[in-house]
Amino acid sequence: KAGVTQTPRYLIKTRGQQVTLSCSPISGHRSVSWYQQTPGQGLQFLFEYFSETQRNKGNFPGRFSGRQFSNSRSEMNVSTLELGDSALYLCASSLADTSYGYTFGSGTRLTVV
């Protein structure tokens, strides 16, 4: 079966712009989580959506937001981009029964210049 699909793979944006990243989970997975990966901070949790509801949120400013659609696809948006937002953004999906674990996508590499 298809894995977790994240688009686009690469993005270059200018400071002050906004960006939208997309994540399509594995078919049947209703939970989608987002993570930011940077060399300095490692992997940090952004937020998680389940059945279109945000269930958990990490310690990121309000410029970071997300949503989930009825088909479980999720988007995350970052407004007023800063240089420090340059990172690999990863999406993970899971079944409602999390004992099966989490499957990660290949990520979107965002560069802010």
Place this chain on the structure above:
Amino acid sequence: AQSVSQHNHHVILSEAASLELGCNYSYGGTVNLFWYVQYPGQHLQLLLKYFSGDPLVKGIKGFEAEFIKSKFSFNLRKPSVQWSDTAEYFCAVRLSGGYNKLIFGAGTRLAVHP
């Protein structure tokens, strides 16, 4: 705050050497534990996970990990590494009641020399 510590940031081994990567977490409640691997240029892949039962967990590619509750540890082991094991390894913890939030360690970069 809850945290996950991976003690070794960089490990260099020769092929056939044994591997043990340390992972400790700070949380007194029930946890689910994971080890993920990230090969160069690839996405995170699940090596193994612990939810309950036998604290010695066997994963893919010959890896295993032991959950020691009293030590808050979940160390990863492999008796004989191969060059293809060169990758970055991440320990992660999911807290009870934490829905699907994973707390990751900083990662350990493993380089295996032929």
